[in-house]
Amino acid sequence: MASTSQPAMATAGSGHGDEQVQRQATWPEEADGGSQPLVMPEDGYQWKKYGQKFIKNIQKIRSYFRCRDRRCGAKKKVEWQPGDPSLRVVYDGAHQHGSPSSSSSHGGGGGQDGDGNRYELSAQYFGGGAPTPQAR
DNA sequence: ATAGTTTGACCGCGA
DNA sequence: GTCGCGGTCAAACTA
Numbered sequence: 001m002a003s004t005s006q007p008a009m010a011t012a013g014s015g016h017g018d019e020q021v022q023r024q025a026t027w028p029e030e031a032d033g034g035s036q037p038l039v040m041p042e043d044g045y046q047w048k049k050y051g052q053k054f055i056k057n058i059q060k061i062r063s064y065f066r067c068r069d070r071r072c073g074a075k076k077k078v079e080w081q082p083g084d085p086s087l088r089v090v091y092d093g094a095h096q097h098g099s100p101s102s103s104s105s106h107g108g109g110g111g112q113d114g115d116g117n118r119y120e121l122s123a124q125y126f127g128g129g130a131p132t133p134q135a136r
Numbered sequence: 137a138t139a140g141t142t143t144g145a146c147c148g149c150g151a
Numbered sequence: 152g153t154c155g156c157g158g159t160c161a162a163a164c165t166a
Binding site for chain 2: 048049051052057
Binding site for chain 1: 155157158159160
């Protein structure tokens with residue numbers, strides 16, 4: 001933080017105050033900016049990223065996503081290997097509201113109560129398909 | 137102005 | 152009792 005702005009550099013001065021490289025590399029190296037960079041496996045729900053960390057245990061980057069709905073205790077974790085386009089999505093919990101309606105965007109309404117999606121995802125692993133053979 | 141995203145730091149649990 | 156890891160929150164910035 002503190003990269004663009006903020007008077008933090010008062011100490012001394014090493015001036016500069018310029019930094020444009022806004023690291024946008026959040027996902028695995030997208031190779032070229034042309035071919036559709038890795039798209040997140042949309043499940044039909046909207047997620048909000050609330051954290052990202054590098055798990056050294058498996059040497060992978062793990063991103064934490066939470067359902068936009070507070071009533072929805074659904075959580076999603078996406079992890080990938082630095083250098084591998086394969087993504088592994090781990091679903092935790094289940095959504096308590098129907099799909100976000102339809103609309104491709106927000107809507108609202110839609111479903112909502114009434115049916116609880118009975119898809120008890122207690123930790124499903126979505127293999128990117130590449131070098132992640134579910135081995136099974 | 138809002139939403140979404142990003143990074144750092146903090147906490148809890150386990151070994 | 153200590154250390155490490157994993158997970159979450161808050162703050163800040165950008166679009």
